[in-house]
Amino acid sequence: MVRVGLLGCGIVGSAVARLLHARKEELTLALGGEPIEVVGVAVRNPWKKRDVPIPPHLFTTDALSLVRREDVEVVVELIGGIEPARTLILAALKEGKPVVTANKELLSTLGREILDEAEAKGVDFFFEAAVGGGIPLIRPLKEHLAGERVRRVVGIVNGTTNYILTRMSEEGLSFSEALAEAERLGYTERDPTADVEGFDAAAKAAILASIAFNARVVAGDVYREGITGITPDDIAFARRLGYAVKLLAIAEETDGGISARVHPAMVPLSHPLAAVSGSYNAVFVQGESVGNLMFYGRGAGGEPTAISVLGDLVQAARNLRLGGRGMGCTCYYEKRVLPSREMDSQFYLLLQVVDRPGVLAKIAGAFGENQVSIKSVWQEGTGERARLVLVTHRAREGAFQATLEALRGLDVVLKVESVMRVEGEE
Amino acid sequence: MVRVGLLGCGIVGSAVARLLHARKEELTLALGGEPIEVVGVAVRNPWKKRDVPIPPHLFTTDALSLVRREDVEVVVELIGGIEPARTLILAALKEGKPVVTANKELLSTLGREILDEAEAKGVDFFFEAAVGGGIPLIRPLKEHLAGERVRRVVGIVNGTTNYILTRMSEEGLSFSEALAEAERLGYTERDPTADVEGFDAAAKAAILASIAFNARVVAGDVYREGITGITPDDIAFARRLGYAVKLLAIAEETDGGISARVHPAMVPLSHPLAAVSGSYNAVFVQGESVGNLMFYGRGAGGEPTAISVLGDLVQAARNLRLGGRGMGCTCYYEKRVLPSREMDSQFYLLLQVVDRPGVLAKIAGAFGENQVSIKSVWQEGTGERARLVLVTHRAREGAFQATLEALRGLDVVLKVESVMRVEGEE
Numbered sequence: 092m093v094r095v096g097l098l099g100c101g102i103v104g105s106a107v108a109r110l111l112h113a114r115k116e117e118l119t120l121a122l123g124g125e126p127i128e129v130v131g132v133a134v135r136n137p138w139k140k141r142d143v144p145i146p147p148h149l150f151t152t153d154a155l156s157l158v159r160r161e162d163v164e165v166v167v168e169l170i171g172g173i174e175p176a177r178t179l180i181l182a183a184l185k186e187g188k189p190v191v192t193a194n195k196e197l198l199s200t201l202g203r204e205i206l207d208e209a210e211a212k213g214v215d216f217f218f219e220a221a222v223g224g225g226i227p228l229i230r231p232l233k234e235h236l237a238g239e240r241v242r243r244v245v246g247i248v249n250g251t252t253n254y255i256l257t258r259m260s261e262e263g264l265s266f267s268e269a270l271a272e273a274e275r276l277g278y279t280e281r282d283p284t285a286d287v288e289g290f291d292a293a294a295k296a297a298i299l300a301s302i303a304f305n306a307r308v309v310a311g312d313v314y315r316e317g318i319t320g321i322t323p324d325d326i327a328f329a330r331r332l333g334y335a336v337k338l339l340a341i342a343e344e345t346d347g348g349i350s351a352r353v354h355p356a357m358v359p360l361s362h363p364l365a366a367v368s369g370s371y372n373a374v375f376v377q378g379e380s381v382g383n384l385m386f387y388g389r390g391a392g393g394e395p396t397a398i399s400v401l402g403d404l405v406q407a408a409r410n411l412r413l414g415g416r417g418m419g420c421t422c423y424y425e426k427r428v429l430p431s432r433e434m435d436s437q438f439y440l441l442l443q444v445v446d447r448p449g450v451l452a453k454i455a456g457a458f459g460e461n462q463v464s465i466k467s468v469w470q471e472g473t474g475e476r477a478r479l480v481l482v483t484h485r486a487r488e489g490a491f492q493a494t495l496e497a498l499r500g501l502d503v504v505l506k507v508e509s510v511m512r513v514e515g516e517e
Numbered sequence: 518m519v520r521v522g523l524l525g526c527g528i529v530g531s532a533v534a535r536l537l538h539a540r541k542e543e544l545t546l547a548l549g550g551e552p553i554e555v556v557g558v559a560v561r562n563p564w565k566k567r568d569v570p571i572p573p574h575l576f577t578t579d580a581l582s583l584v585r586r587e588d589v590e591v592v593v594e595l596i597g598g599i600e601p602a603r604t605l606i607l608a609a610l611k612e613g614k615p616v617v618t619a620n621k622e623l624l625s626t627l628g629r630e631i632l633d634e635a636e637a638k639g640v641d642f643f644f645e646a647a648v649g650g651g652i653p654l655i656r657p658l659k660e661h662l663a664g665e666r667v668r669r670v671v672g673i674v675n676g677t678t679n680y681i682l683t684r685m686s687e688e689g690l691s692f693s694e695a696l697a698e699a700e701r702l703g704y705t706e707r708d709p710t711a712d713v714e715g716f717d718a719a720a721k722a723a724i725l726a727s728i729a730f731n732a733r734v735v736a737g738d739v740y741r742e743g744i745t746g747i748t749p750d751d752i753a754f755a756r757r758l759g760y761a762v763k764l765l766a767i768a769e770e771t772d773g774g775i776s777a778r779v780h781p782a783m784v785p786l787s788h789p790l791a792a793v794s795g796s797y798n799a800v801f802v803q804g805e806s807v808g809n810l811m812f813y814g815r816g817a818g819g820e821p822t823a824i825s826v827l828g829d830l831v832q833a834a835r836n837l838r839l840g841g842r843g844m845g846c847t848c849y850y851e852k853r854v855l856p857s858r859e860m861d862s863q864f865y866l867l868l869q870v871v872d873r874p875g876v877l878a879k880i881a882g883a884f885g886e887n888q889v890s891i892k893s894v895w896q897e898g899t900g901e902r903a904r905l906v907l908v909t910h911r912a913r914e915g916a917f918q919a920t921l922e923a924l925r926g927l928d929v930v931l932k933v934e935s936v937m938r939v940e941g942e943e
Contacts, residue, residue, distance in 0.1 A: 110806060114664045120731075120849050121663040219661070225807040227653070227661040235645070235653040237547040238540045238827030305546075363813060366792050371809075380536060380820040381651040383797075387789060387811035394806040401664030415841010423546050 093122065093408040094130040096163035098154050098179055099170035100141055103193055103220070106393035107167065107400050108132070108143040114401070121405050125412065131157045133179075158183045165407050167400060168192040177201060184208045184216065189407040191400055193220035199294035199310040202301070206420035215410055215417050217403035222295045223248060223372050225395025226388040227402070232302045232376070233418040240379040241303040244342045245514060248295040250370035250390045251278050251286040252318050252338040256355075257368040260326050260335065266319060278370060288317035289353040292340045299374070300342035300351040306426035308342070314352035314431040321355055325509055328441065329357045332480070335365040339514055343435075348427030350434045354512055357439055362515040375515075432489030437466070437513035439482050442498065443506040446470075446477035450503045454479065457497040461490045478508065485517050519548065519834040520556040522589035524580050524605055525596035526567055529619055529646070532819035533593065533826050534558070534569040540827070547831050551838065557583045559605075584609045591833050593826060594618040603627060610634045610642065615833040617826055619646035625720035625736040628727070632846040641836055641843050643829035648721045649674060649798050651821025652814040653828070658728045658802070659844040666805040667729040670768045671940060674721040676796035676816045677704050677712040678744050678764040682781075683794045686752050686761065692745060704796060714743035715779040718766045725800070726768035726777040732852035734768070740778035740857040747781055751935055754867065755783045758906070761791040765940055769861075774853030776860040780938060783865055788941040801941075858915030863892070863939035865908050868924065869932040872896075872903035876929045880905065883923040887916045904934065911943050 095111075097104060111118065111127055119126045129145055133154035137147070151157055158166055158179050166183040168190060170176045176194050183190050185208065192198075197205065198221055209216035219229045223246075232241070247253050251273055258269040270287065273279050285291045293313040300308040318338050326336050334357035343350040358365045363385050367373040372390025377383055389395035406417055444450050451468070458465050464484040471478045483491065498504050521537075523530060537544065537553055545552045555571055559580035563573070577583055584592055584605050592609040594616060596602045602623050609616050611634065618624075623631065624647055635642035645655045649672075658667070673679050677699055684695040696713065699705050711717045719739040726734040744764050752762050760783035769776045784791045789811050793799040798816025803809055815821035836842055870876050877894070884891050890910040897904045909917065924930050 106806075110664055114666070117666070117731075118664050121844065121847070226810060227657040230661065231653040231657065234832060235656065235828040236824065237831040238536055238544050239824050240540070240543070305543075363792060366789060373811075378824070380532075381824040382815045382818075382821055383813075384652060384815075385799075385811070385813035387809075387813065389808045389810075392808075395808055398662065398665050398804070398807040402661040405663040406660060409844075410841055413841045415836055415839045418547065418835075421547070 092126045092128045093411065094128055094162050094164045095404065096157045096160065096166045097129050097132045098157070098166065098168045100132050100134045100143065101169065102393040103396045103400065104169040105141055105143045106397035107169065108145050110394070110397050110401060112144040118401065118405060122408055122412070127404065127408055130162055131160065133157045154179050155182060158188070159186060164188060164411060165404065166190045167404060168194060169400070172196055173200065177205070180205055181208055184212050184214050187212050187214055189215035189411065191217045191403040191407055193218065193396055193400060195221040195294045195298060199297040202309070203307055206422070210419050213416065215407045216419065217407060217417060219403050220396045220399035222298050223374060223386065223388070224390040224392060225398045226372060226374070226386050226390065227399070228299070228374055228386055229302060231386065233421055236378060236381065239381050241376060242344060242379060243377040244299050244303045244374060245364065246295070246299065246340045246374035247337055247364060247367050247372050248340045248374065248390060249286055249292045249338060250372055251283065252292070253367065253372070254278050254370045255287070256318060256321070256336055256338065259321065259323055260330065263323050263327070265323055266321055287319055289315045289338065292338060292353040296340035296342055296351050296353050299340065300349055301422055303342055304344050304349050304426060305421050306349060306424045307422045308349060308351050308428055312351055312428040314354070314434065316354035318355050325511065328509070329511070333360050334358060334513070335360055336511070337364060341514065345429070345435065347433055348429045350429045352431070352434060356512040356514040358515045364515060432487065432492065434488045435485045436488060437483055437485050437516060438491050439511045439513050440507070441509040442479045442481070442504055443508055444477050444479050445503045445505065446474050451479070453501055453503050454498065457501060458483070458494050461494040461497065463490050463494045482513060518552045518554045519837065520554055520588050520590045521830070522583045522586065522592045523555050523558045524583070524592065524594045526558050526560045526569065527595065528819040529822045529826065530595040531567055531569045532823035533595065534571050536820070536823050536827060538570040544827065544831060548834055548838070553830065553834060556588055557586065559583045580605050581608060584614070585612060590614060590837060591830065592616045593830060594620060595826070598622055599626065603631070606631055607634055610638050610640050613638050613640055615641035615837065617643045617829040617833055619644065619822060619826060621647040621720045621724060625723040628735070629733055632848070636846050639842065641833045642845065643833060643843060645829050646822045646825035648724050649800060649812065649814070650816040650818060651824045652798060652800070652812050652816065653825070654725070654800055654812055655728060657812065659847055662804060662807065665807050667802060668770060668805060669803040670725050670729045670800060671790065672721070672725065672766045672800035673763055673790060673793050673798050674766045674800065674816060675712055675718045675764060676798055677709065678718070679793065679798070680704050680796045681713070682744060682747070682752070682762055682764065685747070685749055686756065689749050689753070691749055692747060713745055715741045715764065718764060718779040722766035722768055722777050722779050725766065726775055727848055729768055730770050730775050730852060731847050732775060732850045733848045734775060734777050734854055738777055738854040740780070740860065742780035744781050751937065754935070755937070759786050760784060760939070761786055762937070763790060767940065771861065773859060774855045776855045778857070778860060782938040782940040784941045790941060858913065858918065860914045861911045862914060863909055863911050863942060864917050865937045865939050866933070867935040868905045868907070868930055869934055870903050870905050871929045871931065872900050877905070879927055879929050880924065883927060884909070884920050887920040887923065889916050889920045908939060
């Protein structure tokens with residue numbers, strides 16, 4: 092049998108333990124007749140009551156000893172966070188033991204150290220569950236697209252914010268009402284900051300960008316805006332214009348380098364991502380040869396995430412027994428990560444303006460001077476309620492910010508009511 | 518270098534040859550520094566002008582000798598059809614050479630013979646490109662979901678018919694108008710029968726069912742109806758009721774066995790498959806633990822399909838060099854494939870009826886006697902234009918056909934105007 096040391100027995104860890112038991116027959120067949128067995132579980136509190144089919148004597152608080160135990164052949168790390176996960180994973184790899192993890196924080200910050208160690212030892216290090224929960228993403232990007240040039244990856248990778256935006260859109264709820272509902276339903280962490288401010292999505296964007304473009308991108312490189320400022324008005328206006336509002340994780344390669352960012356954006360309702368609602372996740376991949384691909388499913392939750400862990404575990408165990416190795420680190424190149432002012436987007440803009448002849452000329456002038464090209468513009472209302480709606484062609488973030496500055500200085504512009512990026516159109 | 522013998526140099530074969538050249542750097546990195554080289558190409562006419570970066574002297578008509586040539590390490594079969602593909606693949610496997618193919622006809626009919634040979638020799642046999650063109654499906658189903666129990670697979674797996682249905686839906690075209698348009702755009706084979714009658718989709722349904730349920734299903738097991746009978750009226754009516762009409766390939770596991778079928782169906786507009794339009798393909802997978810997954814992309818075309826071939830080729834080449842083996846045959850079980858009368862569906866029914874009291878009671882009686890439960894029913898129009906629209910709960914096909922027979926015998930039913938299955942709702 093293949094002997095597994097399990098680190099962590101929380102929501103995902105206990106689902107892995109239960110499924111290893113419940114799906115024993117399928118998993119054994121996938122391994123050519125050899126069963127996978129959990130031979131030890133490291134937890135903080137071994138006396139806590141847990142709904143897992145693992146005898147109490149296998150629980151321990153001494154994670155490091157479990158990792159180093161001679162009979163442990165594969166380590167599954169589901170503690171999360173930086174430490175002690177980092178130390179434990181490095182210890183396992185140093186001993187030549189393959190590691191399966193769902194740890195996006197560690198990967199998106201100190202991934203290089205871990206992946207270098209795995210390479211040095213020639214050991215499998217798999218992390219399908221780190222992005223997109225139960226959705227296969229990492230392996231398809233690395234293996235299926237090994238011969239592809241990926242241009243762009245655009246994902247809805249945080250279920251909590253997608254649930255909140257969906258509820259705001261469907262029911263006209265405010266951000267705080269929708270957040271409260273998500274909290275009631277248990278869709279949020281105790282502190283929802285990492286979700287609603289886009290930190291969780293930024294970590295995933297860094298991982299996706301690194302794999303898609305074969306270069307290292309860390310969470311700190313990712314430009315980030317959350318959804319706390321989105322109003323029901325923004326969403327209603329977007330819908331009237333034919334857009335849904337989504338929190339997107341975007342990774343693009345341009346001539347100047349890699350653009351990696353997380354922000355709310357208006358997505359055309361005809362785009363496949365616009366229909367991804369509730370707590371679902373989806374990642375849209377554009378490749379030079381393959382065209383558009385989309386991967387859709389449950390981005391969180393114990394059982395879906397555990398399925399990804401089991402898939403990795405089967406591959407690691409097969410490689411242990413049959414020889415062979417999964418694709419390791421694919422960050423072959425050093426590439427520049429663009430600062431936000433060099434990133435490209437389309438922009439939507441809602442301006443409260445003075446209603447008199449010549450206003451549009453002044454406003455269009457501010458765009459022209461900054462080399463931002465207007466795609467469409469129209470007036471809503473008249474007199475004191477006159478507003479201009481503008482959508483630009485793709486433009487540099489820096490140029491757009493300069494335009495915004497210039498607009499704010501115009502006497503005909505009473506107020507910049509709303510600004511949002513538009514993605515998935517050009 | 519890893520030496521490849523390429524069999525066939527048509528649309529997919531030539532795209533593979535071009536991409537092996539254009540993506541040499543990426544592919545070499547994925548193989549740890551070793552390039553992949555085409556050392557021979559077997560074609561019917563070696564003098565034909567082809568846009569591929571392969572020197573003329575590498576072309577041959579003697580496919581079998583190429584397969585057996587000592588320096589050929591991997592065989593890529595892109596001829597299609599049963600013979601000579603079958604003989605060539607078996608010859609390669611017998612020599613212990615891994616094979617990559619896109620051959621759905623062969624797999625869905627004589628797959629067992631091929632897979633048994635690959636197992637006997639312990640050699641990789643990969644066929645990601647056989648279903649869904651550039652979409653990763655086979656590997657995710659086998660590897661990512663190794664620990665999952667798949668309940669149902671529902672796919673739009675034929676781009677030609679999806680294009681036709683999309684045009685009928687968007688523009689109100691008739692079937693023959695939309696088919697003519699698809700032919701003009703080169704979206705069809707010379708003889709469109711395999712597409713519009715559902716044979717192509719049935720072959721793919723057989724492959725998906727075999728992998729999803731770990732049991733052998735062949736194309737002949739798949740119940741099949743094409744789209745030639747679909748009218749613009751059917752589509753307009755479906756839309757009014759909140760459905761899109763799609764040609765679906767469905768594989769389900771129930772207590773009695775495996776249900777595998779291809780037929781047009783009404784899909785709720787809120788279902789992710791309803792938004793899959795034009796020549797796109799998508800496969801929706803429902804698993805016990807992972808919930809809903811969907812894979813979306815280009816289901817045909819030289820370059821997308823070639824990307825799947827390259828992904829397989831990289832895996833086969835890595836396994837050659839590093840040891841190890843991909844998941845082979847996963848048809849572990851013998852399972853019963855249900856005859857069509859034992860399959861379950863929801864049904865939509867449009868009846869022209871006499872408009873007088875007591876009619877509904879008679880009609881409802883015919884359903885009740887056959888154990889088919891009505892989910893919703895309403896009347897459209899009055900007097901001579903009176904029609905009843907009914908949607909059932911999930912029911913046995915056999916019971917529904919008996920109901921239909923009974924309805925046709927009722928004097929109050931003037932005509933059964935339209936019958937269609939409904940999928941994706943319950």
